[in-house]
Amino acid sequence: xxxxxxxxxxxxxxxxxxxxxxxxxxxxxxxxxxxxxxxxxxxxxxxxxxxxxxxxxxxxxxxxxxxxxxxxxxxxxxxxxxxxxxxxxxxxxxxxxxxxxxxxxxxxxxxxxxxxxxxxxxxxxxxxxxxxxxxxxxxxxxxxxxxxxxxxxxxxxxxxxx
Numbered sequence: 802x803x804x805x806x807x808x809x810x811x812x813x814x815x816x817x818x819x820x821x822x823x824x825x826x827x828x829x830x831x832x833x834x835x836x837x838x839x840x841x842x843x844x845x846x847x848x849x850x851x852x853x854x855x856x857x858x859x860x861x862x863x864x865x866x867x868x869x870x871x872x873x874x875x876x877x878x879x880x881x882x883x884x885x886x887x888x889x890x891x892x893x894x895x896x897x898x899x900x901x902x903x904x905x906x907x908x909x910x911x912x913x914x915x916x917x918x919x920x921x922x923x924x925x926x927x928x929x930x931x932x933x934x935x936x937x938x939x940x941x942x943x944x945x946x947x948x949x950x951x952x953x954x955x956x957x958x959x960x961x962x963x
Contacts, residue, residue, distance in 0.1 A: 833860060834884075837929070839914075839936065841853070842956035843936045844953055845952065845954075846954070849869045850866070850953070851867050851956065852864060852866045853865055857881070862881065864881065874961075877897055881893040916928075919943050923940075926941045927940055936952075938951040939951075
């Protein structure tokens with residue numbers, strides 16, 4: 802008999818989500834290029850956070866993120882989405898000069914990118930989703946808990962110099 806209690810079913814899904822993500826990570830997407838129109842400048846509503854992306858020399862995407870606090874730089878992060886020699890895609894983040902961290906591609910679609918690194922403390926999951934003219938970025942643990950969502954729109958003016 803399959804348990805049907807609301808708490809048990811939810812608990813079961815929470816337990817199986819990391820397994821499903823790991824299984825799908827074994828079958829990482831390996832397209833020649835990423836058809837995700839992220840290039841350009843993105844900002845949050847109050848212009849305190851920016852992400853800027855540009856095509857690299859190959860199929861990669863290079864970017865940076867900057868956070869401001871009263872006009873001063875509060876945080877800076879180097880970013881990249883790169884194709885590895887074996888054809889796999891990774892997301893690379895190096896926040897504020899900390900250790901560089903790689904996340905393997907789990908899903909690459911024209912409207913959604915998902916990257917995972919189960920061995921990283923936080924975040925373990927990074928998602929980008931395009932919704933009309935809005936870029937939604939989500940970070941969380943692999944099981945979806947401790948999530949944070951960042952909504953950005955195309956920049957109305959260039960970001961401040963970094």
